[in-house]
Amino acid sequence: MTQLAQRIAEARSQLHGHYGFQDFRPLQRRVVQSVLAGRDALAVLPTGGGKSICFQVPALVLGGLTVVVSPLVALMQDQVDNLKRRGIAAETLNSLQPAEEQARILERMAVGWLRLLYISPERAPRLALELLRRGIRPSLLAIDEAHCISEWGHDFRPSYRELAVLRDELGRPPTVALTGSATPAVRKDIVRSLGLARVDQHIGSFDRPNLRFVVERLRGNAPRLAKVRELLAPKTGTAIVYVPTRNTADSVAQALWFSGYRAASYHAGLPRERRSEVLSRFTAEDLEVVVATSAFGMGIDAPRVRLVAHWSMPPTPESYYQEAGRAGRDGQAARCVLLFHPQDADLHQRQLNVTFPPRRQLETLWADPSMRPRYPAGVVASADRLRLELRPESGPVDWSGVRRRREVAEMRIRVMEGYAARCRCRRAALLEWFGEEVPSCSGCDACSTSGKRTRWFRPWNRSAQ
Structure with a gap:
C-alpha cells in the first residue's frame, strides 16, 4: 500500500x-x-x-x-x-x-x-x-x-x-x-x-433541483408580513426568514410569535448564549421559524428546512444563493421565496455611497477630523477603513481598486435586480452567475407560469457530490 x-x-x-x-x-x-x-x-x-x-x-x-x-x-x-x-x-x-x-x-x-x-x-x-x-x-x-x-x-x-x-x-x-x-x-x-x-x-455543482425558486413582488412591511404568514401556513417543516436589519428581525419574529408560530430572532446583536440557544432549538425543531440577519448561516445543519424566505432583495447573488441553499438539505422539496420591490435595489445603490463614499468626502474627512460630526456614522467608518487600506499619508492614493470594487458591487446589484424582475428561468439566471449552464427548469415560478413543464421537483442527494 x-x-x-x-x-x-x-x-x-x-x-x-x-x-x-x-x-x-x-x-x-x-x-x-x-x-x-x-x-x-x-x-x-x-x-x-x-x-x-x-x-x-x-x-x-x-x-x-x-x-x-x-x-x-x-x-x-x-x-x-x-x-x-x-x-x-x-x-x-x-x-x-x-x-x-x-x-x-x-x-x-x-x-x-x-x-x-x-x-x-x-x-x-x-x-x-x-x-x-x-x-x-x-x-x-x-x-x-x-x-x-x-x-x-x-x-x-x-x-x-x-x-x-x-x-x-x-x-x-x-x-x-x-x-x-x-x-x-x-x-x-x-x-x-x-x-x-x-x-x-x-x-462542486451549484444546482439544487429540489429547490423551487419564487419571486413575489410586494411593497411595504404589512404586505410582506402577510405573505410570510401565508408561506408559513402549511407547517410542513422549519423555516428561515432573512431580513436586512436587526430591528426587523426582532419585530417580525415578535409578530409571528403573536400569530401562533414558535418564532425567534437571530442576529449579531444578541448575546452569544441566546444565539446558541436559538440555533439549538431550531436544529431540534423546537422552533418553527427563525427570523434572522445574514449572521444566521455558518455551521447550520438543519436538514428539514422547507422554506427560506427573503424579506427583501439581498445585494449579491452569492449571498442570496448561499442563504437560500439552507433549504431542503434533506434532498426533499423546499421553497426559496424572494419578496421583492424595485426600491430594494435603490436602497442597495444608496448604501454604496456609504460603503464607498465619494472621493471628495474621503479627502475632506482625512484632511480635517473636525468635519466628522457633519457626516453619517457609516460614512465616517468607511473613511477610517479606507484610510487604513489606502494609507494616504504615505503618498499619492491609487483609487483604481476602490473604483473597481464599487463597479463590481453595482454589477451584483444589477444581477440580483435582473433575477427578480425578469420573466426568465430563475435557476438558470443564478447558475449562470457561477459559471454553470443549465436548461430552463420547472423549478421556478417563471418556468411554471410559462407552461414549459408541470412537474418541477427532483430529489437532491448531496452525498452524491
Missing part, C-alpha cells in the same frame, strides 16, 4: 471515529486526496457541501499544526467548540482574548498539543513571527471563505491579500483554499493572489 493510500485509509478512520460518517462524499474525497498528497487545492463546495471536513480530517492525518484562516471570530469559536466536542485539539487566537489566555494557547502550540489553530487574517503576520521564532512549520495552511481574497468577490477583505506573504514566510506549506461561492473570475483571482502553483481545483 502506498503512503497516499495509507493516509486516505487513516482519513476514513478519523472521519468515522470523530464525525460518525462511513465515508467522504465524492467531492470531499477528491479534495482530501489532493491535500494528503501534498498538493495545493482550491475547493468550491456550495452550501451544505461539508467543506470544513476537507481540512479538519487531513489535519488529524498529517499531524503537526494546521493553521486555519477564517474571517469571523464567532465562526472560528463555533468551529473550535465543535472540534473540542469531538475530542480534537483545537484553539483560536483573537484580539478579544486576555493576554494570559493567548500565552497559554501559544505554549500548547509550542509543545505540539494543538492540531488546528484558527486565526483571523489580521492576526496572521504576528502568528507567522511566533511560528518562525519557535521553529514551527505548519503541516497545512487552510484558508476558509477564500473568496474574501478577491476584489471580484462579494465579501472582499484587504487583509486576505496579505496571506500570500504569510504563506511564503511559513515556507509555502501545502495550502487548501475553500469557499462556498465563487464565480470563475473569483476562482482565478484566488489562485493568482495566493500564488498557488499546479493547483488542483475541485468545483
Whole structure:
C-alpha cells in the first residue's frame, strides 16, 4: 500500500471515529486526496457541501499544526467548540482574548498539543513571527471563505491579500483554499493572489433541483408580513426568514410569535448564549421559524428546512444563493421565496455611497477630523477603513481598486435586480452567475407560469457530490 493510500485509509478512520460518517462524499474525497498528497487545492463546495471536513480530517492525518484562516471570530469559536466536542485539539487566537489566555494557547502550540489553530487574517503576520521564532512549520495552511481574497468577490477583505506573504514566510506549506461561492473570475483571482502553483481545483455543482425558486413582488412591511404568514401556513417543516436589519428581525419574529408560530430572532446583536440557544432549538425543531440577519448561516445543519424566505432583495447573488441553499438539505422539496420591490435595489445603490463614499468626502474627512460630526456614522467608518487600506499619508492614493470594487458591487446589484424582475428561468439566471449552464427548469415560478413543464421537483442527494 502506498503512503497516499495509507493516509486516505487513516482519513476514513478519523472521519468515522470523530464525525460518525462511513465515508467522504465524492467531492470531499477528491479534495482530501489532493491535500494528503501534498498538493495545493482550491475547493468550491456550495452550501451544505461539508467543506470544513476537507481540512479538519487531513489535519488529524498529517499531524503537526494546521493553521486555519477564517474571517469571523464567532465562526472560528463555533468551529473550535465543535472540534473540542469531538475530542480534537483545537484553539483560536483573537484580539478579544486576555493576554494570559493567548500565552497559554501559544505554549500548547509550542509543545505540539494543538492540531488546528484558527486565526483571523489580521492576526496572521504576528502568528507567522511566533511560528518562525519557535521553529514551527505548519503541516497545512487552510484558508476558509477564500473568496474574501478577491476584489471580484462579494465579501472582499484587504487583509486576505496579505496571506500570500504569510504563506511564503511559513515556507509555502501545502495550502487548501475553500469557499462556498465563487464565480470563475473569483476562482482565478484566488489562485493568482495566493500564488498557488499546479493547483488542483475541485468545483462542486451549484444546482439544487429540489429547490423551487419564487419571486413575489410586494411593497411595504404589512404586505410582506402577510405573505410570510401565508408561506408559513402549511407547517410542513422549519423555516428561515432573512431580513436586512436587526430591528426587523426582532419585530417580525415578535409578530409571528403573536400569530401562533414558535418564532425567534437571530442576529449579531444578541448575546452569544441566546444565539446558541436559538440555533439549538431550531436544529431540534423546537422552533418553527427563525427570523434572522445574514449572521444566521455558518455551521447550520438543519436538514428539514422547507422554506427560506427573503424579506427583501439581498445585494449579491452569492449571498442570496448561499442563504437560500439552507433549504431542503434533506434532498426533499423546499421553497426559496424572494419578496421583492424595485426600491430594494435603490436602497442597495444608496448604501454604496456609504460603503464607498465619494472621493471628495474621503479627502475632506482625512484632511480635517473636525468635519466628522457633519457626516453619517457609516460614512465616517468607511473613511477610517479606507484610510487604513489606502494609507494616504504615505503618498499619492491609487483609487483604481476602490473604483473597481464599487463597479463590481453595482454589477451584483444589477444581477440580483435582473433575477427578480425578469420573466426568465430563475435557476438558470443564478447558475449562470457561477459559471454553470443549465436548461430552463420547472423549478421556478417563471418556468411554471410559462407552461414549459408541470412537474418541477427532483430529489437532491448531496452525498452524491
